[in-house]
Structure formats: C-alpha cells, structure tokens
Amino acid sequence: MPIKKVGSFSISYLQILDENGNVDAKLEPDLSHDDLIKLYRAMFFAREVDQRMVRLQRQGRIGTMGPSTGQEAAHCAPIFASTEKDWMVGSFREAGARLMKGEPLAQALVYYNGFEEGNKRPDGQRLLPISIIVSTQMLHAVGIAYAMKYRGEKDSAVIVFFGDGATSQGDFHEALNYAGVWKVPVVFICQNNQWAISMPRSKQTNSRTLAQKAIAYDIPGVQVDGNDALAMYKATKDALDRAKAGEGPTLIEAVTYRLMMHTTADDPTKYRVKEEEEQWWAKDPLVRFKKYIEKKNIWDDEKQKALEEEVKKQIDDAVKEFEARTDFKPDVAFDHIFGTRHEEIEEQRQEFLDNLRKEAADA
Amino acid sequence: MPKLTMVQAINLALMQEMEKDDSVIVLGEDVGRDEGVFRVTAGLLEKYGEARVIDTPLAESAIIGTAIGMALAGLKPVGEMQFDGFSYIMMHQLEGHASRFRARTMGDWHVPLVIRLPYGAGVRALEHHSESREAMYATVPGVKVVIPSSPRNARALLVAAIRDPDPVVFMEPKRSYRAFKEEVPEEEEVMEIGKAQVVQEGEDLTVVSWGAMMRFTLEAVEEVQKKRGSKIELIDLLTIAPMDGNTIAESVKKTGRCVVVQEAPKSMSVGSEIIARINDKALMYLEAPVKRVTHYDVVTPYFGRELKYIPSVGRIRRAIEETLDF
Numbered sequence: 001m002p003i004k005k006v007g008s009f010s011i012s013y014l015q016i017l018d019e020n021g022n023v024d025a026k027l028e029p030d031l032s033h034d035d036l037i038k039l040y041r042a043m044f045f046a047r048e049v050d051q052r053m054v055r056l057q058r059q060g061r062i063g064t065m066g067p068s069t070g071q072e073a074a075h076c077a078p079i080f081a082s083t084e085k086d087w088m089v090g091s092f093r094e095a096g097a098r099l100m101k102g103e104p105l106a107q108a109l110v111y112y113n114g115f116e117e118g119n120k121r122p123d124g125q126r127l128l129p130i131s132i133i134v135s136t137q138m139l140h141a142v143g144i145a146y147a148m149k150y151r152g153e154k155d156s157a158v159i160v161f162f163g164d165g166a167t168s169q170g171d172f173h174e175a176l177n178y179a180g181v182w183k184v185p186v187v188f189i190c191q192n193n194q195w196a197i198s199m200p201r202s203k204q205t206n207s208r209t210l211a212q213k214a215i216a217y218d219i220p221g222v223q224v225d226g227n228d229a230l231a232m233y234k235a236t237k238d239a240l241d242r243a244k245a246g247e248g249p250t251l252i253e254a255v256t257y258r259l260m261m262h263t264t265a266d267d268p269t270k271y272r273v274k275e276e277e278e279q280w281w282a283k284d285p286l287v288r289f290k291k292y293i294e295k296k297n298i299w300d301d302e303k304q305k306a307l308e309e310e311v312k313k314q315i316d317d318a319v320k321e322f323e324a325r326t327d328f329k330p331d332v333a334f335d336h337i338f339g340t341r342h343e344e345i346e347e348q349r350q351e352f353l354d355n356l357r358k359e360a361a362d363a
Numbered sequence: 364m365p366k367l368t369m370v371q372a373i374n375l376a377l378m379q380e381m382e383k384d385d386s387v388i389v390l391g392e393d394v395g396r397d398e399g400v401f402r403v404t405a406g407l408l409e410k411y412g413e414a415r416v417i418d419t420p421l422a423e424s425a426i427i428g429t430a431i432g433m434a435l436a437g438l439k440p441v442g443e444m445q446f447d448g449f450s451y452i453m454m455h456q457l458e459g460h461a462s463r464f465r466a467r468t469m470g471d472w473h474v475p476l477v478i479r480l481p482y483g484a485g486v487r488a489l490e491h492h493s494e495s496r497e498a499m500y501a502t503v504p505g506v507k508v509v510i511p512s513s514p515r516n517a518r519a520l521l522v523a524a525i526r527d528p529d530p531v532v533f534m535e536p537k538r539s540y541r542a543f544k545e546e547v548p549e550e551e552e553v554m555e556i557g558k559a560q561v562v563q564e565g566e567d568l569t570v571v572s573w574g575a576m577m578r579f580t581l582e583a584v585e586e587v588q589k590k591r592g593s594k595i596e597l598i599d600l601l602t603i604a605p606m607d608g609n610t611i612a613e614s615v616k617k618t619g620r621c622v623v624v625q626e627a628p629k630s631m632s633v634g635s636e637i638i639a640r641i642n643d644k645a646l647m648y649l650e651a652p653v654k655r656v657t658h659y660d661v662v663t664p665y666f667g668r669e670l671k672y673i674p675s676v677g678r679i680r681r682a683i684e685e686t687l688d689f
Contacts, residue, residue: 089432119468128435129467133459139425140460143432143440150388150414150438170452174425181420336466337505339473339528342557342605 015225021291043072046096070259073285077232087126089141105318135169145184157185157243165196180217185243193258198271214251226254227285364546372514376521390417391443427453444480448491461530462505485538495627501604508603512577519554536575559607565594572624573600583679608640619650651689
C-alpha cells in the first residue's frame, strides 16, 4: 500500500504594526480615530496602574501582585474587540483587561490588599474573579461557552486568558479538546510571555509554537505579535466573529514578554539576563502604538501630558478610596461558606467571635 | 407506591428534575447513549436530547471544570464520575474552585453543581472501584457531601442536591444500587441536606452509619435486639458534610453508648469526627468508649478478599454487644 498523506498543517504569524510603528495598510483594522485613542488610553492606564501597584507593594500598602507591564496589547486589545455581552475569564496577569471589563480600580486594590470584598462585582458583569491555579479557569470558560450556546445567546462568546506555562497542564488540553468537540464560542488567548517564573518558554515544551497545539484539536490556531495591539485586536475580533457564527473555538498565541518579575515576591535576576529584558523593552507595545497614532496625527505631546495627569489623578483617587475603606467584617468567611444555614457553621462562628473578643481583652 | 431499586430511584430524581427545570444538565462519560455504566441515566438522552445529556470526552477534570462554568452561567449541571477511583483528577476543580467561588466573591458567584459518584466495595470490580473516600471530599470547606442508603432517600436527597445552591458530592453506594427495592412515591419528595435521620429510636445504645453499611448495620441491630431485647437507636447520617453532630449528640446523651459503622478506613475518618463531636457535646453522658467498626488503614485488596476488610454483620453485632456489656 502506498503511504497516504492524511493531513498537513501550518501555523501563521500575524503582525500589523511593527516595532517602529509602521503599519501594514492591507491588514490594518478598520478602527475610528476615537477607537484608536480609546485603546491607547486603556493600555496606558493599565501600564500606569501596574507600575503604581508595584510601588504600593514595595511600600507595604498592598500584598503580592503579578505585574503585567509589557503585555498590555496582548490582553487589552482582545477586550477592546469584545462587547459587554462577552465573558472574560482571567488568570492573574491581565489587570488592564479587567479594568476595561469594568472592574473598578479601588476594588482591584482591595483584592490585592487581601480582602474578598475586592471580588465583589456589579450584577450581570461578565467578568470572573482572578484565577490562580494555572490553566484551571480554561475549563470554566468552556462551560460558560457551552451555556451560551445552550441558551442560544448568539451574540455572546467567552475570552479566556492564560500563560505559556498553562499549556503544559492537563486542563489546557482538556479545555481545547472539549471546546473543539462541543464547538462552543470561546477564544483561548495564551499570553506567551516567555517565562513561567524561572522556566523559559524553550523548556516548557518542545513545540515550536504554542499556537500549533490547536492543530491537535482541529481548531484554528494563530500566532500573533502580542505586543502589537492591532494584530491582537484583529485576531481576537476574527475569532469572536467565528465563535458567534457558531464556528467554534480559536487558540491565539500572543507572543509577548513579561518585562518585570513573576510577582513582587520574585527576583528574575536569578534566572535571566538584563540584555534579554532590554531587547524586549525595545518592543514595548505602548511605544509603538503611540508612534502609530502620532503618525496619524491624532496624538501629540500635549495630549500625552494631559493623559498622564488625568491617569495619575484617577489612580490617586482610587488609592485614596481603597485606603479609606475599613468596612471589613471579621466573620465574613462564615457568611459565605454555604448558601444554606448550618448549625455547625454558626456554632463555629460564635467560637470565632468569642475568641476575637478574648484576644481583644488580652491585648 | 412503586417499588424501585436505588438505580431506578436516582433515575426518577434526574428525570423529574430535568422535566421541571431546563437548566438541569447531565454530563459525564457514557451517560447518554450507554445510559451510564450502571444505567442510572437510562432514558435521559432519549427524552431530553444531546444538548442536555452530554456524553463527554474522557476527562474527569474537564467534566467538573466545565460544569463549574455552566453553573456560573446559570445552569444546574449534574456531573457523573464513572467510578470513585477516577474522581481524584478533578479534586483541584472541586477544592480550587467549586468550593470557593462563593467565599471568593462573598456570594456574588456560586456553584450549584452536583457531582454524582458511585463508591464502595462489594461489586466484584477491578482496582479503583472499591473505595469509600467520603472523608477526603468532606475535608474541603464549602463542599456538601451526601450519601444515601436506600432508594427512597437517594431520590429525595438527589432532588435536594440538584436544587441546592452549593456544590454537592453525591456518593452512591454501588453495592446497594440493585440490592433491594423500596417504595418510592411518584410525587415530589425532598429531604433536607445537613440533617441526619433517626431511623429507629432506642434507649440502650446509639449506632451511627451511612451508605452501603446501613443495610448490614440494621441487620446487626435487629439480631442484637432479638437476642437480648435491647432497644437500639439507629442513626443514618445521610449528610457527611456539613455534619449534623447535634442529632448524634442528643441521641448519645440519651443512650450513653455509641457504635459507629463505616466502610472507610479507620483513621482520619468520618467516624473519627463523629467521636470528636460526641467528645465536644456528650462526653459526660458516656458509659462506655465509643466503638468504631471500620475498614482498616490499608489499600482495599482486590475483590477476591475485599469483603473481609469491610464491616460485616457479625463484626457490627459483636461491637454493639461489647459496647452494651462494657
């Protein structure tokens, strides 16, 4: 018998805006000037918030956080391509996307200061709280997408973020497999930032691209310049359109870089060299997008300066609001362990409150 | 009232809840076309279709992980783990997420999810098909663990589990699936989760058990009553977590003696917890040490000898008599 070819596969790479702000006019998405400025402002806000949060952590005013500096295009542009009917299921390195999805900054700070109140959300907001166990949230996204399909919500899809490390986990593969079989409206966005704490991308998997993992599940997979907001916008928009047309899931690999530490508790000098970071600083998604809108004559130094002042005030106000909060009821864990009342839980609540009173009396 | 096996009674609960509420979805391996390896989901696919009775790819973590997503989006998924021994690869979804969404978000999100899983020894099956790991699930705060013992309470508790706002691990004693029939009313019957049931009242000694062991425990109790005329109070725990310690403590205050019968290994177990509750609330009423009749702290042997390790009627009877005579 002759050997037959039963399949051949390839992976494309999408870049629209290069590192110097030059755009490929054929691929340039049809976005209004207002839209472009909105997207730039969202990314700039995300960057400033990130930098302030690192400082707040260093000052002991919030706890551990994972900076997303350098990855703004990879996670803000996708949300810009979505609507409020779309869901966002996050990991922990897409703070800018969360803010775009409507999370108030003061709430985010409350979360990072160690209180669940930070996860409270307005009714109906389709944003899940931060998910820390790598890759596990991907299955939730597939389940939500199933529910959207089941309920016939044709204008709703789910965007789920995760990192390069997640692609080694079982739940990543199970999620892609289920989504493929069920043909549900979900867009998998892998922020490949080259490092899973100290593990470089090259040692995470032998695969040449992460996007090619989609091939195994026969779903579209595309590698995108994750520092190019236009490319991320287009790739996500196309994937969302397909999802909403009933054509199923897509895997987008956003090639980006974690310019800072894994979390504020991490020291990257232990495992990587400065030169590599500098190479990636030269590919900063904000710098190139600013050049792009400047070339379009819709942005200038004056507007930049005004934005910087506005954002600084916005962040200052949020910090003030969050630091003024003292309404943290101590026994809240007993309120929200079950949706039904149980004697044992109430007895333990009393014990807890008694102990607090005794400790206060001792002090 | 029709007499049903536990398999039929659980099926009745699923049928009726799916009929009543189109947000109820069943998913798992072989639950559709094959109607479940124990036929618990018989007829569901035919009646409710592929969108609501989902034959999933073979991945337990994904069954529960996607079910969590469905629950967050307003559905009421009932996920099946084909066997207890296959459920551990979803534990991170249960511990890491299902149990936590409510606490994590102060009640803004919650996960009304049922995880059905057949458990326990006695059906001459291969390795990983014989364990009783209720204590493992029960140590996770935010998870409810329910174990029925009969067709009637299985039906009524599963209805409660499906309607419950929290994740419920619903452990089905597979040894009892077809062991006996019981009258189960056609009309709706719901039992409250979190409540133990006093099956029969007595003054001389309290016996606490649950699941597949209830049948053998009842036999032993009847033997002792017949032989010695003792009056024994029998409690069916039904909900493992959150545990109804007060019903047990009240009983022990009355009888002063207690025997706990469980299929699970002895240490770090539900039985250990029951004794701790008695210690907290009824210690001064005890006239004898509380005795445990349990599996041992060993890997359940293959079915050739597994039943030697599980409490038998004789072991239970002797434990009751020794405690009465103490």
